[in-house]
Amino acid sequence: MLNQLEELASKAFDELGKVTNLEELEAWRIRYLGKKSDLIQTLRSLATLSLKERRVVGARANEVKKALETSLAEKKKGLEQGLALSLQRESLDVTLPGESVLLGHLHLTTQTLDEICSIFGGMGFQVVEGPEVEWEYYNFEALNMPADHPARDMFATLWMDSDTKTGDRPMLLRTHTSPVQIRVMEKSRPPIRVIAPGRVYRYEATDATHEWMFYQVEGLAVDKNITLADLKGTLFEFTRCLFGEERKVRFRCDYFPFVEPGVEVAIDCLACGGTGCRLCGNSGWIEILGAGMVHPEVLRRVDIDPEVYSGFAFGMGVERIPMLRYGIDDIRLFYGNDLRFLKQF
Amino acid sequence: MKVSLRWLSDYVDITVLPEKLAEKLTMAGVEVNEVQVIGENWKDIVVGKIVGVGAHPNADRLRLATVDLGKQEITVVCGAPNLVVGDKVAFAHVGAQLIDGHTGEVVRLKPVKIRGVVSEGMVCSEKELGISDRHEGIMVLPPEAPVGTPLSGYLGDAIFDLDVTPNRPDCLSVIGIAREAAALTGEKFNIPEVCYNEVENAIDFFASVEIVAPDLCPRYCASLLTGVKIASSPQWLQQRLLACGMRPINNIVDVTNYVMLEYGQPLHAFDYSGIRGKQIVVRRAEEGETITTLDGIERILDQDILVIADKERAIAVAGIMGGMDAEVTDNTTTVLIESANFNQAAIHRGSIALRLSSEASLRFEKGLSRDLPLVALKRATQLIGELAGGKVAKGVIDAYPGKWQREPILLSTAQVERLLGVEVGLSEIVKALELLGFSCEQTEASLEIRVNIPWWRTDISCSADLVEEVARIIGYDSIPTTMLSAPLPMHEPIPMLSLRQKLRNVLVGCGFQEVLTYSLTSLEMMSKLSPELRLIGPAPIRVAHPMSREQEYLRTSLRAGLLSVLARNERYQENSIRLFEIGKVFLPRKGELPLEREMLCAVLSGLQRGLFWRGKAEPVDFFVAKGVVETLLSQLELVASLELTKDETLCLGRSASIIVGNDRVGVIGELHPKVSEAFELSETAYLIEIDLDKLSSLIASTKEYQPISRYPSTSRDIALLVSEQITYQQIYAIIQDFPLVTQVTLFDLYVGEQVPAGKKSFAFKIVYQSPTHTLTDEEVDRVQQQILDKLSQEVGAALRA
Numbered sequence A: 001m002l003n004q005l006e007e008l009a010s011k012a013f014d015e016l017g018k019v020t021n022l023e024e025l026e027a028w029r030i031r032y033l034g035k036k037s038d039l040i041q042t043l044r045s046l047a048t049l050s051l052k053e054r055r056v057v058g059a060r061a062n063e064v065k066k067a068l069e070t071s072l073a074e075k076k077k078g079l080e081q082g083l084a085l086s087l088q089r090e091s092l093d094v095t096l097p098g099e100s101v102l103l104g105h106l107h108l109t110t111q112t113l114d115e116i117c118s119i120f121g122g123m124g125f126q127v128v129e130g131p132e133v134e135w136e137y138y139n140f141e142a143l144n145m146p147a148d149h150p151a152r153d154m155f156a157t158l159w160m161d162s163d164t165k166t167g168d169r170p171m172l173l174r175t176h177t178s179p180v181q182i183r184v185m186e187k188s189r190p191p192i193r194v195i196a197p198g199r200v201y202r203y204e205a206t207d208a209t210h211e212w213m214f215y216q217v218e219g220l221a222v223d224k225n226i227t228l229a230d231l232k233g234t235l236f237e238f239t240r241c242l243f244g245e246e247r248k249v250r251f252r253c254d255y256f257p258f259v260e261p262g263v264e265v266a267i268d269c270l271a272c273g274g275t276g277c278r279l280c281g282n283s284g285w286i287e288i289l290g291a292g293m294v295h296p297e298v299l300r301r302v303d304i305d306p307e308v309y310s311g312f313a314f315g316m317g318v319e320r321i322p323m324l325r326y327g328i329d330d331i332r333l334f335y336g337n338d339l340r341f342l343k344q345f
Numbered sequence B: 001m002k003v004s005l006r007w008l009s010d011y012v013d014i015t016v017l018p019e020k021l022a023e024k025l026t027m028a029g030v031e032v033n034e035v036q037v038i039g040e041n042w043k044d045i046v047v048g049k050i051v052g053v054g055a056h057p058n059a060d061r062l063r064l065a066t067v068d069l070g071k072q073e074i075t076v077v078c079g080a081p082n083l084v085v086g087d088k089v090a091f092a093h094v095g096a097q098l099i100d101g102h103t104g105e106v107v108r109l110k111p112v113k114i115r116g117v118v119s120e121g122m123v124c125s126e127k128e129l130g131i132s133d134r135h136e137g138i139m140v141l142p143p144e145a146p147v148g149t150p151l152s153g154y155l156g157d158a159i160f161d162l163d164v165t166p167n168r169p170d171c172l173s174v175i176g177i178a179r180e181a182a183a184l185t186g187e188k189f190n191i192p193e194v195c196y197n198e199v200e201n202a203i204d205f206f207a208s209v210e211i212v213a214p215d216l217c218p219r220y221c222a223s224l225l226t227g228v229k230i231a232s233s234p235q236w237l238q239q240r241l242l243a244c245g246m247r248p249i250n251n252i253v254d255v256t257n258y259v260m261l262e263y264g265q266p267l268h269a270f271d272y273s274g275i276r277g278k279q280i281v282v283r284r285a286e287e288g289e290t291i292t293t294l295d296g297i298e299r300i301l302d303q304d305i306l307v308i309a310d311k312e313r314a315i316a317v318a319g320i321m322g323g324m325d326a327e328v329t330d331n332t333t334t335v336l337i338e339s340a341n342f343n344q345a346a347i348h349r350g351s352i353a354l355r356l357s358s359e360a361s362l363r364f365e366k367g368l369s370r371d372l373p374l375v376a377l378k379r380a381t382q383l384i385g386e387l388a389g390g391k392v393a394k395g396v397i398d399a400y401p402g403k404w405q406r407e408p409i410l411l412s413t414a415q416v417e418r419l420l421g422v423e424v425g426l427s428e429i430v431k432a433l434e435l436l437g438f439s440c441e442q443t444e445a446s447l448e449i450r451v452n453i454p455w456w457r458t459d460i461s462c463s464a465d466l467v468e469e470v471a472r473i474i475g476y477d478s479i480p481t482t483m484l485s486a487p488l489p490m491h492e493p494i495p496m497l498s499l500r501q502k503l504r505n506v507l508v509g510c511g512f513q514e515v516l517t518y519s520l521t522s523l524e525m526m527s528k529l530s531p532e533l534r535l536i537g538p539a540p541i542r543v544a545h546p547m548s549r550e551q552e553y554l555r556t557s558l559r560a561g562l563l564s565v566l567a568r569n570e571r572y573q574e575n576s577i578r579l580f581e582i583g584k585v586f587l588p589r590k591g592e593l594p595l596e597r598e599m600l601c602a603v604l605s606g607l608q609r610g611l612f613w614r615g616k617a618e619p620v621d622f623f624v625a626k627g628v629v630e631t632l633l634s635q636l637e638l639v640a641s642l643e644l645t646k647d648e649t650l651c652l653g654r655s656a657s658i659i660v661g662n663d664r665v666g667v668i669g670e671l672h673p674k675v676s677e678a679f680e681l682s683e684t685a686y687l688i689e690i691d692l693d694k695l696s697s698l699i700a701s702t703k704e705y706q707p708i709s710r711y712p713s714t715s716r717d718i719a720l721l722v723s724e725q726i727t728y729q730q731i732y733a734i735i736q737d738f739p740l741v742t743q744v745t746l747f748d749l750y751v752g753e754q755v756p757a758g759k760k761s762f763a764f765k766i767v768y769q770s771p772t773h774t775l776t777d778e779e780v781d782r783v784q785q786q787i788l789d790k791l792s793q794e795v796g797a798a799l800r801a
């Protein structure tokens, strides 16, 4: 018994000398000092021995256990110190650049559209869309602008090539998102609460403030008892959500053929705060939205009784909003698609 | 339009500051862009009277003017040719701020010595005062100008620059704005009585009017004066025209312009001697008929254009411009004044057809009141009589085939409240409308009125119009702000919206920058997509009158736009460019609006990742692009398979259809080198194109939870030797099809020395798992053997040693 014990001890010390890291040390500990190790088993089996043997073997076994434990502790300490040293030797230059993950950006217009849609979404407006190539009817007639209506001059139009002699109806690139109002009202009955974002087109020479293609968002709410006060409330909330609570909002009378009464919504100038500067053309105000109560003729045309229902509509240019916010001074940057511009947002 | 405050004051007392008035007008619908104050800087400038003109002792072209300033007389040197003793002038003392007549700069007047004569002050031209550009001579003030008073008190003014909306042609006039100003400030509106003596023979003796096209000319009025003397208009009239941006010509023409500015009614003066046969005929032009208009250009007319003719020929293009044949000249003695109403559409079309617009046509196009011609005609006749002398013929011609009957409109307090959302009392409504010139009567119903529309308002046709009138008088500010309170309408989600959003977000996460490119492009640009530079795909739809050749056709694909953006950005973006666009393409359909298809296009070139100090960055290749497609589709729970395809834009053998289920939803591939060259790309680019309409229809709307197996999985690696023609997909499909196989991953592909010629080696990791029990080694071995057997049979695969 004692021989076995001595053999075990010398083997254990021998192996401990070869241990080089903490994992090996742990394995060694389990092998020689773990619950199932021979040494511990030996100690447990002392009861089966005679009293004399028990005393001799027991004392020796305990000595060996203590010696192994002491060596283990020393070895562990030594290894830990060594590890700390080697970690120190291998410390990183943490200032080296990290590996960047390729990430793109959404276009500034998309970001703005998302923001507008989410504000109106919170007020119960659902996003709808309509075609960009439209019949003259939807772009003009249905919006209370028959042929030769003077207000048509406000919309320099890009007409599509079509053979009107063979009876083709005139087709155009929509000059505003308002035709979507008509398409929605033709298809659904009140209550209606929608917004329609999209591209619009104008026959226009481009410069820093004019672009022939741009985005608009149209809005429409039709129901019983919708009033100009509701229009004011809705657009007041919207403008302040978009531009901040400290903005002043102005509602003035304006004219659009498809609404009556008509409204223009402006905010106090972001640059000068209302005292007048170049950005606001010295007026102190910056026009944001055109709006109004849906014209009874427009409702009648889509077979909604204006004596029973009323509604409001509004429309706004999209690029103008980030232009004001970020001080972008040239609208042509939006669809020029220079990544040095787009990646800033 | 420009309106002078002084002129406005002829009809209404302006008791508020110009800025305040501007604000009121703006809020009520007539936007004031700018208020230009004249005379703001006229300190030290006074009205003077020339009491002596003498020669300069040392200069022939200069003279000495002695000016009486009331308390003193000052003699100054003056170079102007129009010094006349007795004339009233604007005199600037030393220290006054003026505009230099030559340089246009603001200067302060200093005492000077001109050719040996000291000059302390000067007599000013209009340009020096900042009134107009005229600098040929000094400005002569009206004789009644009070000597010694500050010029600003006598001539100071504020000029309003207004934006008049197209529904309010009545506001394209001083009287129209005065009416608005009166209503908005509560002041009284006055219009001076027009009266004059008619001493000449009856007008019928001189001329008759026949309207052949009453649909285009509802009313034609005319008056006539004999013995007029053509001269310059008086200073005050010239001044007012100039302030409104019109150039004075002679007293007759100036009066017609003056009354147009005053009332908004365009007028025309004919030299009576140019009217043949004593007859005015209002008719459509004959096809090919010609006329030389006042701008000296000969114009060819057609039947859509309305003309004013005499017995023989056209003498004016109605409502647009007069003709040379009956132009008022210095020799004119008898004038016929026209004041008519023309169909707005006819004038609009005529103006477009002739590419000619004028102050007159711009007003007629908006639709003027049929009651206006006679009022304006009488005013013009009176003024011409006063300013050009002459005798007025008795009576006027008034041909009025399109007599206007305007019905009153009923308005109730309920209607006002229903639209505005605020209760407005009946008396307040009546007060607001009456301020604007409407007259109101109580009807049998209580709280309802019958509203008569004033003759000058052409824009009022329904109760909503009246509600706006009430709103703008009580002020939009006094309407409360409320939130929509009704229950929300039912909403049907639009799948395309969420699809687009999902794709955008995944692509941005894959390093792609979103771009938005123009919908219009050129044939040339589109043909770059083919190596032969020919147009591929359906014929694009053309814009009728394109702004330029670059914006002539609607795009039929997003490819060209995206590739040009790629080329443009390659110049300053060295490592890696990834772009995408989601947008519409336009495909023609007979007799219908074009099909607007929603497409996704993405391009990538350069390195797989940004430059990094550890490891080498490889350039992107087909499989990087394919990985993007797989990532996109996996986000939509879809699996794509690729199949080699032919696409002109892409390299054959390196381009494939993207197939989901049985549908070809898009293509992917390496750009054809010729196409790359056409777009001037410097790096190999890969293109992905997906039809979102097709994709959207394939997305499963329902999703079901898959239970997670409670038993461990086992994985085995196998290396297979197959002939080179065998595709990955063939092997994958066989392995994947076996029961217990849950995952098959290719982790190595080898062709080269280690394998026999004509062969390649695939290494797969296969994961086995059962949903019902823990697999034993024997079970896995059995399945794996079956797999190897089948692979051997079907694709001749052998286990690689």
Ligand SMILES: [Zn+2]
Residues within 6 Å of the ligand: A269, A270, A271, A272, A273, A274, A275, A276, A277, A278, A279, A280, A281, A282, A284, A285
């Ligand atoms: Zn400002």
